[in-house]
Amino acid sequence: AQKITQTQPGMFVQEKEAVTLDCTYDTSDPSYGLFWYKQPSSGEMIFLIYQGSYDQQNATEGRYSLNFQKARKSANLVISASQLGDSAMYFCAMRELNTGGFKTIFGAGTRLFVKA
């Protein structure tokens, strides 16, 4: 069964607007972590934000915030005030801390295009 689902292969957003990238996950482990990574065309993987399953508040890092809805098993990434440099591939990932042995499972990714 697919554990991380990103249903949007591609997204377009106007510069300076906010955009939400969807991610749903599936796990029976009560202890897990959720990650978002950015991969620009140069290929490197850049860590953006982390949310632990027991964290009470949604994670935020600058223009990035993670809309964590535990009951729905969703961990959407919100990018505020999009910039042209935000155009990249974005990956959602999950690590099951009890049963998964700290392996990180990645979704298929969403390609974001920011329009000027």
Added chain:
Amino acid sequence: DADVTQTPRNRITKTGKRIMLECSQTKGHDRMYWYRQDPGLGLQLIYYSFDVKDINKGEISDGYSVSRQAQAKFSLSLESAIPNQTALYFCAAGQGGNEQFFGPGTRLTVL
């Protein structure tokens, strides 16, 4: 300075050749990982290691082997490379459950 470095950054080789990809990290992280990424897809875990004496298979370990020679070094080997191993390979390192720092990637082409 980058926490995680990979060498080489690009490699073209022929079918049947033995290839080794090297990974080093400078922060003393216990955990190290090797992933591959195929064009247009997410990352798949090949092998991971929690310390020098610990090696674990990931989702797609067939055709690959690894060696954790020291805490700071984790190498990936393709004993007999085949064309469908053409991919972007990432090494990563981390200490706890919320950490995973990636290297810059190695682009491998098997002809």
